[in-house]
């Protein structure tokens with residue numbers, strides 16, 4: 001894992017304007033396979049905008065996004081999903097009246113073979129079987145995959161949303177504050193899940209305002225400020241004070257943190273783990 | 274399926290036996306949950322209680338073939354309309370226009386019939402009339418669906434406008450009078466009064482439509498997307514499902530079934546009954562809601578609607594049989610309806626708190 005790696009997802013000089021608000025002013029971003037990257041920054045720093053650009057929700061006004069070294073321009077979230085890039089939305093984006101299996105396969109339903117399949121008849125047993133496997137893989141215990149999602153606890157619901165992304169992503173998963181509404185136990189479950197997913201070679205990009213959480217789960221931390229990447233830290237070698245300093249700009253300048261300009265050179269994190 | 278989830282499947286060879294055990298327990302849990310939690314069970318209990326009551330109150334009178342057939346024939350058209358309404362309400366929508374769309378479809382088919390042979394029209398004309406009724410209904414419904422899909426006007430208003438406009442066009446075309454000779458004798462004698470093994474064709478048609486669309490709602494991708502749209506349209510949109518196009522199909526289906534209702538009406542009564550459908554919408558919506566379909570969208574079933582259609586039908590017949598003024602039926606249905614929605618709300622709240 002510690003060998004020199006090609007970045008899985010790389011953005012260079014991404015620009016995004018909303019009217020005269022310049023949300024991203026040449027932002028860079030790098031993520032490698034099997035890595036958990038935390039994306040942090042103050043409110044309005046441009047985190048959500050950057051993730052929206054990288055996941056195909058927004059089209060950038062300038063700059064370049066490369067997936068496995070190939071320049072890409074997603075035409076929409078579906079296009080990104082076809083490339084193996086999934087998003088766990090902050091509101092989870094689940095249909096509460098449907099069961100976990102149906103949510104897992106929403107928009108990608110498995111159909112029966114033959115004529116029935118052509119008529120759109122669902123293969124529910126197969127979907128439920130796969131759902132049980134997918135949840136088991138994530139260490140999620142759902143007593144009943146046929147229960148409507150509203151009847152699940154917040155953490156379980158979060159897990160369904162994560163499982164949905166995990167089941168179909170084979171490259172990158174973006175998670176916009178996936179633990180924001182969770183209790184201590186559920187939060188640690190989700191973070192365990194994040195770790196497990198990354199160990200499968202998928203890159204997880206985590207937006208969070210919770211610094212201890214960031215340091216406990218991330219391999220690297222990228223800091224956005226005013227629409228630019230201002231720093232990139234190895235999680236194992238940094239402190240909350242340092243992160244907060246970079247976010248607010250009070251620690252500007254120390255060159256040793258300026259790895260942003262030289263690209264994804266930081267690899268000690270992986271050895272540390 | 275991505276290569277990775279393929280891998281996931283391969284790498285997680287779970288022991289099969291415990292999985293099968295869990296499967297069995299799951300199925301048992303599911304059955305229990307269905308039995309206890311699903312509102313159509315309660316509605317069904319009410320229906321059974323009503324039937325039992327009338328059977329005991331009027332022994333030998335209520336439970337006769339005549340009444341059963343009559344109940345079924347009366348319910349057949351409402352059932353067909355109710356199936357469409359179930360889909361619409363599940364998307365968190367509503368369609369107030371169904372009575373007018375039925376009338377408009379009947380008038381369009383009837384006018385064609387009048388000019389192509391009248392009551393003595395041949396089978397060819399009958400076939401064209403049926404197609405006209407279905408096409409007019411589907412077109413009108415799809416048009417309303419397209420407006421709903423823009424998200425700019427709520428379905429209540431779109432279909433309220435549609436109710437007025439469709440009826441107005443029907444009245445313009447006929448001068449407000451039911452034209453004579455709207456239905457061919459062939460149509461009436463076959464679909465209208467015909468029977469197969471003692472069961473009226475109208476009832477068989479309604480049963481087939483109900484079973485088919487019950488299966489569509491419960492077992493197909495179309496049904497699943499319908500439920501999902503009523504549950505969380507944003508999530509559905511993000512999942513890449515074209516929500517607008519789906520809504521057009523759902524309202525189009527409602528229109529198609531209103532057109533079919535027009536064919537059934539013409540064959541059964543032989544006239545367009547322009548003034549006779551102003552409360553169809555309320556009756557059908559009542560039946561759907563009684564059947565446990567949530568007005569807030571996301572939940573519902575065709576089976577529930579079947580039960581919901583039969584409750585008023587059983588009440589009407591039953592009250593006549595035991596000699597009570599049948600107007601009590603309206604009072605009873607009104608009370609039960611409000612109670613049903615109240616219970617739905619309570620269940621929703623307790624579930625969300627859990």
Ligand SMILES: Nc1ncnc2c1ncn2[C@@H]1O[C@H](COP(=O)(O)OP(=O)(O)OP(=O)(O)O)[C@@H](O)[C@H]1O
Pocket residue numbers: 018019021022023041042043044045046047048049050
């Ligand atoms: N759709 C939009 N229209 C106009 N301005 C926008 C839009 N989206 C974002 N912005 C602006 O872009 C800037 C960056 O917003 P963004 O949502 O990316 O910040 P963020 O880092 O995600 O903040 P937070 O931590 O509060 O979620 C802000 O100044 C915001 O006002």
Ligand SMILES: [Mg+2]
Pocket residue numbers: 047048049
């Ligand atoms: Mg944000």
